[in-house]
Amino acid sequence: MELRKLEKNKVYKIINIKEADDSLRRDFFTMGFHEGEDIRLIRSAPIFKDPMLFEVQGTKIALTRFEASHLVLEEGSLQ
Numbered sequence: 001m002e003l004r005k006l007e008k009n010k011v012y013k014i015i016n017i018k019e020a021d022d023s024l025r026r027d028f029f030t031m032g033f034h035e036g037e038d039i040r041l042i043r044s045a046p047i048f049k050d051p052m053l054f055e056v057q058g059t060k061i062a063l064t065r066f067e068a069s070h071l072v073l074e075e076g077s078l079q
Contacts, residue, residue, distance in 0.1 A: 001073045003052070003065060006041045014039055016072040024070065032057040039073065 001012065014037050017028055033039070033056055042053040042060060051062040 001075065003068055006073070008041055008043060011038050011040050011076065012073040013037070013076055014071055015074050017070055018072055020070040024067070028070075031061050032059060033061075033071065039071070 006012070014033060014035055016035060017025055017033065020028065028034075037056055040055045042055055044050070044052045050065045052065060052068050053060055053062050054068070055061075
């Protein structure tokens with residue numbers, strides 16, 4: 001799902017982390033962004049929509065649009 005189509009406060013599932021180098025993959029993993037994990041967009045900055053604030057595993061984490069573009073998401077929750 002494309003970033004521009006994400007809706008605030010809607011739950012998505014991480015399907016894949018694409019085209020990320022090992023360092024970025026490690027950072028995602030450390031922050032709790034794992035394949036199969038639920039993620040929620042809380043808000044985007046008002047100007048340029050960057051950064052974006054997400055909630056994953058109960059933790060709020062800001063990502064730049066570039067970082068978030070590596071996340072492949074689909075609608076819905078595992079629950």
